Amino acid sequence: MNSLSAVFFYEWRRTLTFARLGWWFVLAMFPVAITFMIRRQPRFAAGMRPDEIATVWSIVFYLLIPSVCCMLGVFLNAAPAIASELEQRSWIYLATRPRGVMWMMLGKFLVAVVWAVTSAVLSITLATIVSQMDFAAWRGAETVSEGLIRLFSSSLTETLYSDQSPAIFRTWWTMVRLSILSACAYSALFLMIGASFPNRSMVFSVGYVALVEVVLSLIPAVINRITVQYRLRSLMINWADPVRRDQMQGNMFFKYVFADGGNTEQILWLIGLTVCFLGAALLIAEKREFTSAAESDI
Numbered sequence: 001m002n003s004l005s006a007v008f009f010y011e012w013r014r015t016l017t018f019a020r021l022g023w024w025f026v027l028a029m030f031p032v033a034i035t036f037m038i039r040r041q042p043r044f045a046a047g048m049r050p051d052e053i054a055t056v057w058s059i060v061f062y063l064l065i066p067s068v069c070c071m072l073g074v075f076l077n078a079a080p081a082i083a084s085e086l087e088q089r090s091w092i093y094l095a096t097r098p099r100g101v102m103w104m105m106l107g108k109f110l111v112a113v114v115w116a117v118t119s120a121v122l123s124i125t126l127a128t129i130v131s132q133m134d135f136a137a138w139r140g141a142e143t144v145s146e147g148l149i150r151l152f153s154s155s156l157t158e159t160l161y162s163d164q165s166p167a168i169f170r171t172w173w174t175m176v177r178l179s180i181l182s183a184c185a186y187s188a189l190f191l192m193i194g195a196s197f198p199n200r201s202m203v204f205s206v207g208y209v210a211l212v213e214v215v216l217s218l219i220p221a222v223i224n225r226i227t228v229q230y231r232l233r234s235l236m237i238n239w240a241d242p243v244r245r246d247q248m249q250g251n252m253f254f255k256y257v258f259a260d261g262g263n264t265e266q267i268l269w270l271i272g273l274t275v276c277f278l279g280a281a282l283l284i285a286e287k288r289e290f291t292s293a294a295e296s297d298i
Contacts, residue, residue: 003099007107015077015115024115027073028123031064035127054167057131058240061171065120065127066178066232071186071209073116078190079205081108082198082285101285105191109278112187113180120179124172133168174239178232181270185228188277195284220257228273231266234259238266 015021038044038060048056085094085104094100193208194201217229224230237258259266 003103004106004110007103008110011107011111012114015111023076024073024119027069027116028119028126031061031069031123032126032130034064035060035130039131051167054133054171055240057128057133057167058171058174058236061124061127061175062178062233062236062240065124065175066182066236067229069123070116070120070179070182071213073119074112074183074187075190075202075205077112077115078108078187079194079201081105081112081191082194083201086198102282105195105278105282105285109187109191112190113183116183116187117180120183121176124175124179128168128172131168133171171240174236177239178236181235181267182228182232185270185274185277188274188281189228191281192277192284195281195288218257224257225259226273228270230259231269231273233257234261235263235266238263 015024081104094104189208190201190205193205197204213227213229217224217227217233259269
């Protein structure tokens with residue numbers, strides 16, 4: 001564990017540069033900016049009930065934060081994990097240390113997850129406030145300030161896990177959990193791709209996401225059940241909108257786009273995918289013979 005903590009803090013300090021912090025801030029503010037622009041639309045939510053507005057915001061936040069920002073966050077840190085060591089000619093040193101490659105991979109995995117999750121938590125916190133999801137609708141409040149007072153006073157008696165809790169808190173807690181699961185799964189996935197194709201890790205990662213996580217995950221067939229998006233999407237509808245989930249259970253389209261199992265089953269699937277991806281990445285990195293020589297040197 002000392003080796004893991006040493007790698008983690010070393011890699012974490014390397015992310016505290018102006019360029020990396022700038023990207024961290026951009027990823028955090030991008031969903032907030034999109035939320036602000038949607039909220040400023042003059043006819044947004046016209047004629048919609050509060051529960052329908054909450055559903056729309058849940059979908060928007062899910063697409064922007066766990067699906068895009070978390071994926072991009074871990075992509076920037078995990079995909080080039082091995083390629084960066086090869087370029088710096090430090091791979092030989094890692095390979096000759098006891099479990100050096102394993103600790104390096106695990107340390108970079110944790111750094112990518114923490115980097116993406118912290119950005120996502122800030123993003124969803126600001127985005128839910130900007131959306132004003134429950135401020136005016138919760139229990140008859142007529143102004144934003146009154147809605148805030150009633151919202152936070154109600155949170156003292158309602159729990160985040162309750163279906164009767166304010167939608168803004170339920171949505172926030174849902175997105176935080178989804179962001180953690182998304183960051184872990186995609187970080188392990190990009191590490192595996194980076195170990196398999198170190199020289200073209202980012203290209204193959206983008207191709208995999210576009211083909212599998214975007215296209216195949218939306219195809220109503222058995223193949224979409226092995227994708228991360230399928231499990232995250234199912235947890236989103238279960239946690240953020242349990243009432244609408246129950247209404248959609250009888251729809252034939254529902255069974256192919258969302259999993260009909262419980263929350264525990266979806267979480268176990270995501271944990272299993274993460275372990276498989278990470279295990280494959282470690283195995284490939286340990287067994288494969290990499291060269292740190294540049295193409296011009298060969």
